[in-house]
Amino acid sequence: MACRLFESADHTATYAKFRFLWTTGITDRVLTYLQERYPAPYDHAIDVGCGSGQFTQLLAPHFKQVTGIDISANQISEAIKGNDRNNITYKMGAAESFPIADESVELVTCVQAAHFIDMDKFYAEAYRVLKPNGCVALISYTVPELGSKPLTTGL
Numbered sequence: 001m002a003c004r005l006f007e008s009a010d011h012t013a014t015y016a017k018f019r020f021l022w023t024t025g026i027t028d029r030v031l032t033y034l035q036e037r038y039p040a041p042y043d044h045a046i047d048v049g050c051g052s053g054q055f056t057q058l059l060a061p062h063f064k065q066v067t068g069i070d071i072s073a074n075q076i077s078e079a080i081k082g083n084d085r086n087n088i089t090y091k092m093g094a095a096e097s098f099p100i101a102d103e104s105v106e107l108v109t110c111v112q113a114a115h116f117i118d119m120d121k122f123y124a125e126a127y128r129v130l131k132p133n134g135c136v137a138l139i140s141y142t143v144p145e146l147g148s149k150p151l152t153t154g155l
């Protein structure tokens with residue numbers, strides 16, 4: 001069950017306009033961790049709950065291809081509008097069932113979205129799509145309390 005707070009075109013247009021950019025310090029840290037377990041070069045990363053793609057874009061220089069996935073059609077539409085990278089693809093999809101092939105990615109990120117997601121299903125999907133020694137990075141403002149049940153109310 002998803003938390004559908006990011007659905008209307010007005011909401012997602014405003015989100016895309018005012019959402020801050022994440023810093024490369026975060027991607028550097030994630031990539032350093034990944035490098036220790038799975039040496040570069042990298043083929044494919046996915047960013048789950050990508051919103052309008054501000055973090056997804058930071059992954060693009062490090063992977064042959066990057067896929068941003070979000071449950072909201074309008075978030076995906078804004079991400080596509082703002083995309084100037086030819087190695088990023090945005091797709092509608094749920095964090096509990098990725099539209100991604102088995103053992104095909106080195107990195108799964110989920111940025112400020114894990115608290116909306118059924119994490120048991122997310123981890124099962126991450127396990128399915130990751131190559132051996134690939135990594136999951138959950139990134140958020142603070143350490144979220146993640147139970148096995150999804151949060152169904154907004155923050």
Ligand SMILES: C[S@@+](CC[C@H](N)C(=O)[O-])C[C@H]1O[C@@H](n2cnc3c(N)ncnc32)[C@H](O)[C@@H]1O
Binds near residue numbers: 004070071094110117
């Ligand atoms: C706070 S936004 C974060 C977006 C982006 N990662 C960022 O940092 O700007 C949370 C996003 O998670 C998406 N989301 C919520 N539940 C989801 C689910 N079950 N599957 C996929 N995306 C989901 C929402 O549509 C929204 O775009």
